[in-house]
Amino acid sequence: MLQSALATGLRQTMLHLVKPVLNPLVPVSLQRMLTRQAYRSSIPPRGCQFENTELGGVPTLKTHYGTGSKHAVLYLHGGAYIIGSAQTHRGITGHLAKSSGATIFTLDYRLAPEHPYPAALDDAMSAYQALLSEGYEPKHIAIAGDSAGGGLSLALAMRLRDEQLPLPSSLTVFSPWTDLSQSELSRPVTEAVIPQPWIDNAAQLYRGNESxxxxxxxxxxxxxxxxxxxxxQVGSEEILLNDSKRLANKARQQATPVRLEIYNSLWHVFQIHAGQLARASEALHTAGEHIRSNMTL
Structure with a gap:
């Protein structure tokens, strides 16, 4: 009963306080400032340690829980490539550090419109190669991300494969944004977080001169x-649900191991509420298990 009431309250908060800010008529600088404030409610678990550092010349927030680890997760935050940061995602990455047992490196990749494609992907490549240079073995590295960061995680893995560079041990994506054409969006009764005009605009800001x-x-x-x-992992009440289904189907068709988890009655990147919402905590526990199980000792 308490969890149900909490879920209702969190959904209403997203719908009435966060979603209105995500509007192409609101200056991007103001969107960034207001969403930073909104993310203050996403709290990492006690015991997390944070350190500002860099990877490949890209500002990075290093997070670990407990003792140090020889395993690393390169985390790419969401925000439609125009907002968000390593700091806004301390909650989700802190809980992922706890559940995975790995050190999380959250990248502050360059954002559009100041830095359109391929800036974010180039930064992710530089950071991944820096992890290799620092002695992390590919089998001990995972890549994870949410929303735009989920799409960027997949793009990074594809580019690593195409350039015949060592691949990470696994990919974990929360509500990934993988089709910026918005051609086959879902139409939930209530979309608590993402207005389509906002991501339509963000897609144009990010793509630059590319298709x-x-x-x-x-x-x-x-x-x-x-x-x-x-x-x-994706919520049933978000416009990116169908894109996650398409991604899973295509991966299966191309013989890539994939597991799709749909969380009924939850919204876009609900994992930010880990530590409060039990199902969000459970989702990140599952994500941590996925990361651990694919890292060979």
Missing amino acids: VTAPYISPIYGDLSGLPPILI
């Missing part, structure tokens, strides 16, 4: 074969 269906921009149009095992 919106270019595979490294919209991975659903790319080749998913040969990628490491993928875990997809």
Whole structure:
């Protein structure tokens, strides 16, 4: 009963306080400031330690829980490529550090419109290669991300494969944004977080001079074969639900191991409420297990 009431309250908060800010008529700078405030309610577990550092010249927040680890997760935050940061995602990455037992490196990749594609992907490549240079073995590295960061995670893995560089042990994506053309969005009764005009505008700001269906921009149009095992988590009440289903179906068709988890009655990147909402905590526990199980000792 308490969890049901909490879920209702969190949904209403997203719908009435967060969603109105995500509007193409609101200046991006103001969107960034207001969403930073909203993310203050996403709290990491006690015992997490944070350190500002860099990977490959890209500002990075290093997070670990308990003792240090030889395992690493490169985390790519969401925000439609125009908002969000390593700091806004301390809650979700803190809980992922606890559940995975790995050190989380959350990248502050460059954002559009100041830095359109391929800036974010180039930063992710530099950071991943820096992890390799620092001595992390590919089998001890995972890549994870939410929303745009989920799409960026897939694009990074595809580019690593295409350039014949060592692949990570797994991919974990929460409500991934994989089709910036918005051609086959779901139509939930209530979408608590994402207004379509906002992501339509963000897609145009991010793509620069490239086609919106270019595979490294919209991975659903790319080749998913040969990628490491993928875990997809998505809420049933979000417009990106169908894109997650399409991603899972295409991965299966191309013989890439994939698991799709749909959380009924939950919304876009509900995992930010871990530590409060039991199902969000359970989802991140499952994500941590996926990461651990695919990292060979």
